[in-house]
Amino acid sequence: MEKLLKEFHVLGTRIGPVGFHGPSAKFFELSPDIAATVLSLEKDEQSWYALPPMERERIALALQAALPDEPDSRTNLLGESSRLTGFYLFVSQECNLACSYCYGDGGEYRKGKMIMDERTADNFIDKFITDRNPGYLINFFGGEPLLNLPLIQKIIDRVRAKTEPLGIRTVFNMTTNGTVWSNKIADFVGKNIDTLTVSLDGPRDINDAQRPACGNFSAYDKTVRTIGDLKEQGSRYTIRTIMTKNSFGRLKEIYSHNSELAGKGGVGLSTVDVDDDHALGLTDREHRGLVEEIVEINSESLRSLADSANPQFNEYTSELCKLLFGRQYRPRPCNAGQTVLAVAADGELYPCHRFVGYQEFCVGNVNDEQPLNANYSELCRSFKETSVDKNPHCSGCWLQHLCGGSCYVISHLREGDVFKPPARYCHLKKTVYDRLLSEFAEIMADPARKTRFVDNVTSYFN
Amino acid sequence: MLNEIKIDDLSVAIKNSIHTAMCCHGPMCDTDCAH
Numbered sequence: 001m002e003k004l005l006k007e008f009h010v011l012g013t014r015i016g017p018v019g020f021h022g023p024s025a026k027f028f029e030l031s032p033d034i035a036a037t038v039l040s041l042e043k044d045e046q047s048w049y050a051l052p053p054m055e056r057e058r059i060a061l062a063l064q065a066a067l068p069d070e071p072d073s074r075t076n077l078l079g080e081s082s083r084l085t086g087f088y089l090f091v092s093q094e095c096n097l098a099c100s101y102c103y104g105d106g107g108e109y110r111k112g113k114m115i116m117d118e119r120t121a122d123n124f125i126d127k128f129i130t131d132r133n134p135g136y137l138i139n140f141f142g143g144e145p146l147l148n149l150p151l152i153q154k155i156i157d158r159v160r161a162k163t164e165p166l167g168i169r170t171v172f173n174m175t176t177n178g179t180v181w182s183n184k185i186a187d188f189v190g191k192n193i194d195t196l197t198v199s200l201d202g203p204r205d206i207n208d209a210q211r212p213a214c215g216n217f218s219a220y221d222k223t224v225r226t227i228g229d230l231k232e233q234g235s236r237y238t239i240r241t242i243m244t245k246n247s248f249g250r251l252k253e254i255y256s257h258n259s260e261l262a263g264k265g266g267v268g269l270s271t272v273d274v275d276d277d278h279a280l281g282l283t284d285r286e287h288r289g290l291v292e293e294i295v296e297i298n299s300e301s302l303r304s305l306a307d308s309a310n311p312q313f314n315e316y317t318s319e320l321c322k323l324l325f326g327r328q329y330r331p332r333p334c335n336a337g338q339t340v341l342a343v344a345a346d347g348e349l350y351p352c353h354r355f356v357g358y359q360e361f362c363v364g365n366v367n368d369e370q371p372l373n374a375n376y377s378e379l380c381r382s383f384k385e386t387s388v389d390k391n392p393h394c395s396g397c398w399l400q401h402l403c404g405g406s407c408y409v410i411s412h413l414r415e416g417d418v419f420k421p422p423a424r425y426c427h428l429k430k431t432v433y434d435r436l437l438s439e440f441a442e443i444m445a446d447p448a449r450k451t452r453f454v455d456n457v458t459s460y461f462n
Numbered sequence: 463m464l465n466e467i468k469i470d471d472l473s474v475a476i477k478n479s480i481h482t483a484m485c486c487h488g489p490m491c492d493t494d495c496a497h
Contacts, residue, residue: 018467028464057487066464075473324469326476444467454470 001060006410009398010039011438022398028066029440036204050228076337084104086137088353092148096178099211101272101280107143109357115148121155123366124343127447131166139173140344173193178226179219182316186229196237200255207244238265244272244280251293291428295435301440306449311456321457330404331387337380353461354409386419393420403429
C-alpha cells in the first residue's frame with residue numbers, strides 16, 4: 001500500500017491538486033483529502049501510519065482503482081541493445097583552450113598531451129566496426145579534435161570504405177570548441193560531419209573569462225565566427241553551455257544569447273562539475289538560484305508549445321515530450337558501457353568519454369589482441385542490472401522513471417559511488433520536473449491549449 | 463474513481479524522429495551529461 005502511494009507525486013496546479021503516477025506516467029485529478037494524504041506521506045512517512053486503518057485503505061483503494069490492471073507498454077528510451085555501436089574517439093588529447101573547469105584536465109585526462117596515431121585508429125576500426133551491426137555512431141572528441149584533422153579524415157574514409165558496401169550507415173559527430181577553423185575545415189565538416197556540438201558559455205565576457213585561449217586570441221570571436229559558417233552552410237549543430245559561478249543571475253541572458261546563435265539545434269545547459277573550492281564552483285545558494293532560472297527557461301518553453309505558433313523547444317521540454325507522448329521511460333542515466341565506449345588517444349577503452357583517464361574504469365585497449373578485458377563485462381552487467389528501480393538510492397523516488405539517475409562519473413567523483421546521485425542533481429531534476437509536470441497537466445486539461453501543444457510537438461518530431 | 467487527464471500517444475512519430483536530446487552526444491548517451 002505504501003509502495004503504491006510513494007509512486008504518486010502531488011502537483012500543485014491551477015486546476016487543483018494533480019497526482020502524477022511515475023511508473024505509468026499518468027496524471028489524475030485528486031480530491032483535496034487524497035492529495036493531502038499523499039503529500040503528507042511524501043514529506044513524512046509517519047503521518048501515513050497516524051491515519052486510521054480504514055482511512056488508509058479507502059485512499060489506497062481509490063488510487064489503485066484509477067490505475068489500469070495491466071501496466072501500459074512503455075519502451076526503454078535507451079533501447080534494449082547491448083551491442084557496441086557508439087564510440088567517442090579521442091583523436092586529440094590536447095587543446096588550444098585552457099578552460100579552468102575542464103573535467104578533461106585541459107584535454108590531457110591526467111595522462112599528458114597526446115594524439116591518436118593511425119595504428120590505434122586502424123585497430124579500432126578492425127575490431128569494433130564490423131558487419132554485425134546495421135549502423136554506427138562515431139563522435140570525434142578531445143581535447144580539441146580538429147587539432148588532428150588528418151586522422152579524422154583517414155578514419156572517415158576507412159570506415160566508409162568498410163561499411164558502405166555492406167549497406168551499413170555510420171553517423172559522424174564531433175564535439176569542438178570551434179576555434180580551429182578555416183574554409184577548408186568548414187568545407188570538410190559540411191561534407192562529412194552529421195552533427196556538431198560547439199561549446200560556448202554565453203556572451204564574450206563570460207565565455208572568454210572561463211574559456212581562455214592558449215595564445216593571443218578571443219575564443220568567443222573565433223567560435224561565433226565558426227557558428228556563423230555552420231549556420232550559413234546548413235550544418236546541424238547544437239551549442240553546449242556550462243553554467244558556472246559567472247552564470248549566476250545571468251542565465252536568461254546567456255540562454256537567449258546562445259539560442260539566437262543556435263537556431264533549431266538548440267542549446268544544452270549543464271551545471272559545472274568541479275570541486276567545492278574551485279573558483280568557478282557554485283555555492284548551494286548559487287546552485288539553487290540557477291535551478292530557479294533553469295525552471296523559468298523551461299517553463300517558458302513549455303508554455304510556448306501550448307500558446308504560440310512559433311514554439312521554442314529546449315532540453316527538458318524535448319525530453320519530457322519524448323517520455324510522456326512517446327510512452328518511454330529512462331531506466332538508467334545513459335548507455336555508457338552498454339552500447340557506448342570511449343577510445344582514448346592511446347587506445348585505452350572506457351565506458352564513456354567522462355570515464356577517460358580514471359584508470360580503475362579502464363576496460364581494455366584497442367591495441368591489445370583481445371581489446372576488452374574481463375572487467376568490461378562485469379562493469380557492463382553492473383550498470384545494466386542497477387536500473388533505477390533496483391538502485392537503493394533511486395527506487396523510492398517518484399521521479400525515477402523519467403530521471404534515470406545521475407551521471408555515473410559525477411556520482412563517482414562527488415559521492416564515491418557510481419550509483420549514488422549527488423543531492424544537487426536530485427534537487428535540480430525534482431524541481432524542474434515538478435514545475436514542468438504541473439504546467440503539462442494544466443495544458444492537457446485545457447482542450448484548446450492541448451490541441452496546439454500536440455500540433456507543435458507533432459510537427460517538431462516529424 | 464479519480465479523473466485521469468489523458469495524454470495523446472505520439473510514440474510512432476517520436477520513435478521515428480531524427481531529433482535527439484539537445485545533448486552533446488545525441489543518441490549516444492541521450493542524456494544531459496555535463497560536457
